Amino acid sequence: xxxxxxKKGESIVxxxxxxxxxxxxxxxTVRIGISAPKHVDIFRKEVYASIQESNRDSVAPSISDxxxxxxxxxxxxxx
Numbered sequence: 743x744x745x746x747x748x749k750k751g752e753s754i755v756x757x758x759x760x761x762x763x764x765x766x767x768x769x770x771t772v773r774i775g776i777s778a779p780k781h782v783d784i785f786r787k788e789v790y791a792s793i794q795e796s797n798r799d800s801v802a803p804s805i806s807d808x809x810x811x812x813x814x815x816x817x818x819x820x821x
Contacts (some may be wrong), residue, residue, distance in 0.1 A: 746754060753763040760782065765773040776784055785793070 748754065748768055750764050753775045755761050755762050760776065760778040763775040763777075765775050767773070778784060
């Protein structure tokens, strides 16, 4: 992890296209602004983690689905 110190109004640039600017600091909260191309997805980490978990759940078959598939494979004429 790269660790930088920035003051209010200062920025960092990532790969010539993404600019992160410190807008303000109040107590433990830092307000940042992000300028990036529209094709770059930007999420808060907790939202990103939730999306990743939902994606994993949607592609993982449930035990009951596997059991139903095995029954159909063992008895192809039975509905």
